[in-house]
Amino acid sequence: MSFIMLGTLGAGNHYAEIQVVDEIFDKTNASKMGIDSRGQVCVMIHSGSRGFGHQVATDALVAMEKAMKRDQIEVNDRQLACAHIKSQEGQDYLKSMAAAANFAWVNRSSMTFLSRQAFAKAYNTTPDDLDMHVIYDVSHNIAKIEKHFVDGKEKMLLVHRKGSTRAFPPHHPLIPVDYQLTGQPVLIGGTMGTCSYVLTGTEKGMVETFGTTCHGAGRALSRAKSRRNLDYQDVLNNLADMGISIRVASPKLVMEEAPDSYKNVTDVVDTCHEAGISKKCIKLRPIAVIKG
Numbered sequence: 588m589s590f591i592m593l594g595t596l597g598a599g600n601h602y603a604e605i606q607v608v609d610e611i612f613d614k615t616n617a618s619k620m621g622i623d624s625r626g627q628v629c630v631m632i633h634s635g636s637r638g639f640g641h642q643v644a645t646d647a648l649v650a651m652e653k654a655m656k657r658d659q660i661e662v663n664d665r666q667l668a669c670a671h672i673k674s675q676e677g678q679d680y681l682k683s684m685a686a687a688a689n690f691a692w693v694n695r696s697s698m699t700f701l702s703r704q705a706f707a708k709a710y711n712t713t714p715d716d717l718d719m720h721v722i723y724d725v726s727h728n729i730a731k732i733e734k735h736f737v738d739g740k741e742k743m744l745l746v747h748r749k750g751s752t753r754a755f756p757p758h759h760p761l762i763p764v765d766y767q768l769t770g771q772p773v774l775i776g777g778t779m780g781t782c783s784y785v786l787t788g789t790e791k792g793m794v795e796t797f798g799t800t801c802h803g804a805g806r807a808l809s810r811a812k813s814r815r816n817l818d819y820q821d822v823l824n825n826l827a828d829m830g831i832s833i834r835v836a837s838p839k840l841v842m843e844e845a846p847d848s849y850k851n852v853t854d855v856v857d858t859c860h861e862a863g864i865s866k867k868c869i870k871l872r873p874i875a876v877i878k879g
Contacts, residue, residue, distance in 0.1 A: 594697035606871035640687035723772040754788035754800040780846035792864035800865035804852035836879035
């Protein structure tokens with residue numbers, strides 16, 4: 588028996604949002620992405636492998652703890668469990684992770700198709716006539732084999748990004764031709780009651796952080812504290828007051844994903860911008876949110 592979950596969001600911090608462009612910081616880079624004016628409508632989708640990747644990581648932790656004992660590797664925290672890349676455990680993990688990443692990519696592609704179809708149906712036209720094109724799709728919480736400079740020498744590294752995302756600079760060979768002059772688009776999800784951002788990668792980030800920047804705001808309250816401290820109806824009322832519609836699978840998710848559960852995404856983005864590891868391009872404001 589099989590149960591296919593392609594084209595589904597999943598729970599937790601995953602979402603699909605209809606957003607409007609609230610502010611453009613870099614008109615040249617934004618226009619390369621097809622963003623020309625404030626008020627322009629966009630759709631941002633954050634979803635992954637629907638539990639597959641989590642299971643891959645859980646299984647790998649168990650296998651790698653055994654490998655660490657065998658190979659006499661010590662770490663400060665069991666969540667940092669690891670294995671030599673060329674070991675059986677290392678190869679098993681990389682192949683399983685790639686399968687999960689591929690599933691996540693197809694899952695998001697399916698939802699992108701469904702979103703385009705929904706808009707086309709609502710406006711009795713075609714997605715192409717609505718100019719609904721994909722700006723960028725990127726995976727996070729994965730490891731990528733990349734070339735970076737270490738102590739002045741170029742080396743092949745396996746770069747793990749957890750709670751962060753890739754942000755390659757202009758002219759990097761691994762980013763699309765359309766973005767060779769702008770740098771890689773960096774999608775930064777905020778909260779359903781505040782805003783999200785699109786940044787671009789920088790050369791300084793390539794040098795200082797292996798081409799990496801923040802992935803989102805980060806939690807201010809744990810899920811349990813959010814459920815204890817926040818009221819379901821209050822959160823809904825506050826969203827309604829801001830003109831934001833929401834469709835959610837369970838009341839629990841409303842509290843867990845409330846704006847107050849997260850740090851201020853603008854502060855986080857401004858910090859990355861001022862540090863020079865990524866550059867602000869577009870600010871997006873949500874008007875409709877689908878969770879779980």
